[in-house]
Amino acid sequence: MHPTPPQRASDSERDRTAARLRDAVGEGRLTLAEADERIAAAYRAVHRHDLEPLTADLPAPTPPPGPPARHRPPLLPVVLLVLAVAWIASPLPFPWPLLLIALLVHRGVRRRGRRHDPVTPAA
Numbered sequence: 001m002h003p004t005p006p007q008r009a010s011d012s013e014r015d016r017t018a019a020r021l022r023d024a025v026g027e028g029r030l031t032l033a034e035a036d037e038r039i040a041a042a043y044r045a046v047h048r049h050d051l052e053p054l055t056a057d058l059p060a061p062t063p064p065p066g067p068p069a070r071h072r073p074p075l076l077p078v079v080l081l082v083l084a085v086a087w088i089a090s091p092l093p094f095p096w097p098l099l100l101i102a103l104l105v106h107r108g109v110r111r112r113g114r115r116h117d118p119v120t121p122a123a
Helices: 011-028 034-046 049-053 076-089 096-116
Strands: none
Touching: 011 034, 034 049, 034 096, 076 096
């Protein structure tokens, strides 16, 4: 069995490596002189294995932040508005049992939403 030949590096791979090295300068991980030497080596690289040692001592780049959490409008004000309109339009006394049911439903919906929403870390 023949060993596989080294794979040639593409221009985009060289550019990604150079961008990572420039980011490392901005993060304070490399000096300008170190980055300049490594970026020059990245653009001289012929094979993929030539690029790997240039960033091996740097941590992996941080992934971009995810999409922002969706904002849900509060349910309780809507329910209270509907109950107030129903009470005004009705000849009956204020429907206290309906208010109690609405509050319990709202509480259950909020608890269920908290259970399924991902926790966002504090900055």
